[in-house]
Amino acid sequence: MNNFKRIFSFILPYKKYAYLNIFFNILYALFSTLSFMALIPMMQVLFDQAKRNTIRPTYQGIWELKDFAEAYLSYFITHTTDTLGVGYTLSIMVTVIISIFLLKNVSDYLALFFITFLRNGILRDMRNAMYKKTIELPLAFFSEKRKGDVIARISGDVNEVQASFLSILELAVKEPLTIVFTIIMMLTISPKLTLFVFIFIPVSGYVISLIGKQLKRQSTKAQEEQGVFLSTIEETLGGLKVVKGYNAEQYFNGIFTESTNRFFKLSNSIGNRQNLASPMSEFMGIMVIAILLWYGGSMVLIEKTLNGASFIAYMGLAYNILTPAKAISKASYSIKRGNAAAERVLEILDQQNPITSKKNALQKTNFESVIAIKNINFRYEDENVLKDFSLEVKKGQTVALVGQSGSGKSTIANLLTRFYDVNQGEISIDDTNIKDLDLHSLRALMGLVTQDSILFNDTIKANIALGKLDATDAEVIEALKIANAYEFVTDLPKGIYTNIGDSGNKLSGGQKQRLSIARAVLKNPPIMILDEATSALDTESEKFVQVALENMMQNRTSIVIAHRLSTIQKADVIVVMQKGKIVEQGTHEQLIAQNGTYNKLVTLQSFE
The missing domain is CATH 3.40.50.300 (P-loop containing nucleotide triphosphate hydrolases)
Structure with missing residues (x-):
């Protein structure tokens, strides 16, 4: 998080895009949850489980909002079905569901639309800052650093920060809010069932953290190795006459191949750890859903404390948590990779340049004596x-x-x-x-x-x-x-x-x-x-x-x-x-x- 705070200065010029992204992510999370809740009245009508209510309810305040919403919905279904028929009621509900899904996807697109400007703006500004710093640094710095390593930082590492590290922006708003809104709705349907969900989230997070512990260290090694083979390319192209003149193609090819083989092994290890996050979180989610099916089924069929339509919607909401949970696990891995890249970028940006002009340095335009x-x-x-x-x-x-x-x-x-x-x-x-x-x-x-x-x-x-x-x-x-x-x-x-x-x-x-x-x-x-x-x-x-x-x-x-x-x-x-x-x-x-x-x-x- 410390590296993210230091990268934050690059975000400030694009804060309007960040605010718009947050706004539309909130809307996405809300509509994502409502899309499942909207299924309950439709299924109640389909299975003829809707309560009849011919008296229009009155609003009694925010603490009675849930009861008011349920009463008003049952009144609307009863009144519309009695006056216009069940077919008309179903068509209205289908239209509402389609509208909610449309708003959800439009919000998702707009959130991504605005964050694209932020991501690419940060990428451009960071690259410009890196290049500016690189050409300002004294010659002594480059006698210690490989030029290829500096090139790797300006190209690859900055790109990694943009692609991976900034996923924290999505992680901080879209996915957690989707989970929060979903859990609130699940609590309104059945607090007892929701206890199982609270078991799933921390256990899943712990397992994922165990898998990703080594990721940052391996990512740093991979990025350093990228610098090695880029340096080899830069040096051999610069000295191609010597390479050819001394028949040294095989020697340099060997050096390059060894470097790319090390990068290959590191990339495989990193990729496999990342790839494990999604199936692991999904498997754990399915385990919880299986338990919910067993316990929820008994509440519907045996205890009769939950109606079938609400249970089906509840299962949809439970599954709705899996997608953001998987995204959070993937993003947490991406952040580890991005964090390693950010350290390498900041190492250049934080490099002190001992050869600079003093604060009130003199301007001299001619040579006199x-x-x-x-x-x-x-x-x-x-x-x-x-x-x-x-x-x-x-x-x-x-x-x-x-x-x-x-x-x-x-x-x-x-x-x-x-x-x-x-x-x-x-x-x-x-x-x-x-x-x-x-x-x-x-x-x-x-x-x-x-x-x-x-x-x-x-x-x-x-x-x-x-x-x-x-x-x-x-x-x-x-x-x-x-x-x-x-x-x-x-x-x-x-x-x-x-x-x-x-x-x-x-x-x-x-x-x-x-x-x-x-x-x-x-x-x-x-x-x-x-x-x-x-x-x-x-x-x-x-x-x-x-x-x-x-x-x-x-x-x-x-x-x-x-x-x-x-x-x-x-x-x-x-x-x-x-x-x-x-x-x-x-x-x-x-x-x-x-x-x-x-x-x-x-x-x-x-x-x-």
Whole structure:
């Protein structure tokens, strides 16, 4: 119930649909009960058991309502039969019964009609909230979680909450009210017989609870397993070239098959437990009805304390309890499954994001003088990646960071953009700590070109315009020209409106990287961060991209993380890093003259 309370905030925008659903469920429960009660006078007429009453009764108050209703009904039957005949009386009663059943089914439809808007509205809002939260969470979160597991939560678990967990709305009104109204009517017919029904409900509930005890734990395991095989799909599709190139299809197929087999066994166990609820509750109900038939039959035939028509209607009412009782048992299982799914959904929604803007964060629209990195320490897990690291980048400078893999170069880019936060020390722009800046405005100051060209399954224009969503075709084309990409784009079938496929797979590596550069150019930020932007390219592509980078870096402050040293010889300052520390810095010529670490790196690459 605690999880349901927390999901309740998603229900509030749709409360009018919830109220309408409750209203029509009340009507359904009422008409469902009346439909059986309406059979009593009809059967009394059929079997000629109706009491004759020629005196019209008078209403004496609510406490005498039952006696008044019985007296008025017998008066109506007597009067109508005497004046218009028994056939007319029967036709009126049949019309009343049909009308009650019609109203019952119309109420049921309208209750379902309105709850459909509520269910689907909650599904949409929860999915939107999950997606919004997912893209807001820091990169560190996804280094611990499988992407497939997150996808499973947004798709499968949210759907389970909508389909299963929200059945509590039906459970709370429709079925219990049907049982309550039915029992009230049964008590009016025979309190003695109704005692047997009170035995059935708690016993049935206890048996069903025993069956469903393990359901929530198994449902959690099944949903986690779904995350595993979705992750396998996502990873193998992303790395299909490697899978095929290493003939590893059988290996990954084995991993996937093992996961789906575990899911198969869990699903069978869960399904079988759920399927047991309905026959178990129905069997227990029939047992009680058998006892009612025996005891009620003796009251009709031997004791003569109950008439036949009332007994038949009573049995109908008793059976009427079975359907909602079965529904409650099924819903209780669904709630256990939904509860497990809700926990997984809420785990994401409740996830704290440590990298956010402060309450009164400063807005900054331009870069004026200097980026200062002061005595920072940073670790991803246990060991420090950067140790007491300090660096100044002045406006208009191109500063290159070089060093062996693992020296901490890319970490600088991650910290400047606040993908991660420093553990100690401070990074400031124009003497303002970046933690005091609004996160959106901080990232608006920076353009980022990464080693992996991250493109989306959309048109060239849509990919480039991410940095400026209202960009015109002319602005996109100008950015493409600066990025040395316009020539190959004009050869494509639809120019800038050509779809480039999943991750831009219709293009070569060099073409993809030039589009990434064009995206950064169009954004036109004052600070540019290039994270090994040419390291994955062949020599010819690198020449095109290097020209594009030089065009882009003109009149900008640039921080270049470089693997190929030939690309950064013109940098104003080259910073040589080793194990998270600066070991050398200066221009290309100065560092060569020092004959130190940088010179060794250049010599090694020259041999290569």
